[in-house]
Amino acid sequence: MVPPAMASSEPAAQPLVLCCRGLAAPVAGGPAWVLSLTAEERTRLRGRCRTRCGRELVLQLPRGRALEPGEWLAEQPGEAAVVQVQAAPEALLQVRSGDSLALLEAAYHLGNRHVALEIHSGELRLLQDPVLAHLLEHRGLQVVPLQAPFQPESGAYGSAHSHHHHHDH
Incomplete structure (x- = not known):
């Protein structure tokens, strides 16, 4: 009032x-x-x-x-x-690794959990989640909290996207 x-x-x-x-x-x-x-x-x-x-x-x-x-x-x-x-900026986790296979495996495991991901060359981004952060760190990946806009992939059944990042298809 x-x-x-x-x-x-x-x-x-x-x-x-x-x-x-x-x-x-x-x-x-x-x-x-x-x-x-x-x-x-x-x-x-x-x-x-x-x-x-x-x-x-x-x-x-x-x-x-x-x-x-x-x-x-x-x-x-x-x-x-x-x-x-x-x-809008959101609380994210930035996941990186010098080993591209480890990053690919992480994307696979997160996808099996239906976790929304933003995929860049050399890194993954997902909404902050302490359980997932622990899982990723346990797999030897670098996990850093980040405040940034989140633009997850639309998925296999989503429409074509026009994200700001580049994909090498």
Whole structure:
């Protein structure tokens, strides 16, 4: 509850309802808010959330693929984009090894546990988990806590992805 001395006579802004995605960046001068979301939150296409500056939003996006960092959202088709999705920093484990086979085996074991992984050349990233950290350290891997955006692979049945890192296929 707001104390009486801090109450405002202005009505609270109505939530911005976003229904359209995959747009080009807005022209200069238009409103642009940043919606910072975790990897899990980027899979939820419906519901309430807040921009980084506190603007209330309601997502009513078509079902489908998860939101991608850098993607623009708008209220209606044909309208200028007003909100940009950003990957929020999360508590991660960065897993490395000088032995590429050991890293590959770790990815295999984590995959068997259905652990979401972000895969880079020479390292794996996963959400912090003390049990998994112990398991990986026991296998001789270097495990370092890290605060960074998390962009896990979509998996065998997910849509094509456009992560910032490079895969040598």
